[in-house]
Amino acid sequence: MKIGITGATGQLGRLVVGKLKERVQTVELVALVRTPTSAVDLGVETRAFDYNAPLASALQGIDYLLLISGNELGKRAEQHARVLDAAKEAGVKWIVYTSLLHADRSSLSLATEHILTEKALTTSGIPFTILRNGWYTENYTASIPGAVQGGAFLGSAGNGRISSVARADLAEAAAVVLTTGEHRGRIYELASDQSYTLTDLAAELSKQTGKLIPYHDLSEADYAAALVSAGLSEELAQAFASFDVGASRGDLFDDGKELSALLGRPTTPLADVVRQALV
Template sequence: MSIVVTGATGHLGRLVIEGLLAAHVPAGEIAAVVRDKEKAADLAERGLELRIADYDAPDTLRGVFAAGDRVLLISGSEVGRRVPQHRAVVDAAREAGVALLAYTGVLGGPDADFDLAAEHKVTEQLILDSGLPYTFLRNGWYHENYTEHLAPVLEHGAVVASAGEGRVASAARADYAAAAVAVLTGEGHEGRVYELSGDVAWSFAEYAAVVAAQSGKDISYANVPAEQHLAVLTGAGLPEALAAVLVDVDAAIARGRLAGTNGELARLIGRPTTGIAEAVSAAVSAALSAAVSASPKGWPPPVMSVSG
């Protein structure tokens, strides 16, 4: 029996693997499912078993799982293609007779009424129909959805969104990874559904204030109409289909769909979730370091200053 992590070289997958190792799961009992063997070379060097497969190629998934495996299906990142990708993984897991299939879905599950949730809802039903022992990890929003894109905020002095006064109970990606580790290494999680979110819900005005405090810059919240928000995102280079999904998420935030703070994530990981201020502080420091490296003279940074 192995603990199997799909999408193991992605951001969440790597954090889950680090969490398993930190929980003293022997490296030889962890299998990493990856598309690119070279990208996973460091995992192999640490003693993990690599299983090469592609969500888009069902034949490659045959033999990737074994009876008794505990499998974490990390949802694919390609919106619009995830249902057939996930179906291929579920079918392979069912044929192998895995002991547990844990799936990273989205907060709200079947009650989520925004476009991004559609493929997750179909996937959950596929898993239920498979008859496999399952755990649904319905992840809320990641801090990193915002903090990894601070450069334009710092450059233009504005957090641009179309979420009105809606609030977001986000948590760090590492918090959600810790929840997956708890399920994969613990007992009694079969048939459980976890609605996971951060301990504190924040508004975009509050987020802008935190960024301002951490960066020393004047940052405001620009709440714009959905059409203008879409134009901003496509103007920044996002494909229109993806931009439309993000604008739709902001509408869901305005309706309170990502504001729930039920405490399940903190209980599952045994500690409070990471606060947004801590995440912003780390992101601002990283942005500052990158700006210093990019500056011909090293200082001052070209688009920001930091105080405190």
């Protein structure tokens, strides 16, 4: 059996490969990456693979394919459709796709491309499983250095509760699904056991640093402007500010505990991810 992992040199992909190596033999894994030389350190077979022009020949012999969603916003639905066509031509027997938490009802702009991909999967004729991944906790902890330096954690999420997940937990879930049981046809909503507000996150950060770092809730426009001043492009700043507003509406919340059920253990606590970010 061969398991192919697209985007294997990305932040999630590298973790998935590591988790899979703990569960199956290395010879069963194929890293599908744009630049194979960048994946040499993964210690598995590598093949050139581009979401913009995926070749069926690169998928020959692969039984199971983990399709990690691309990172080019606005292009992903078309890219993923091309990957599905290549997978069908190559005879891939099962596709596991990383989607977005509650993509079918989320107000996040990201949801549209995920839903289009999910629909393409259902009509592809290839057996599939959909992992609707929750927000990465690291998306928030990446702001910790700036918060510590500036003395406040900024956002526009209001009092919205967030069930974000450590990226490593989602990688482990993908590895579990690919190597155990019967998951075909299933859609999993993957979120943390624990939810928090950004006020809670700021309090945890204050506790661990010994400094008072309050949460300052801003309007969407003001938060976007703050992100631009921190170095983000206008486009990315507007996107991330809108994601925070989505959090205020509950788009990043889920209490179903499907992730911990898959893992067979509690999800990684927020405090642990904050602690790692401070190292």
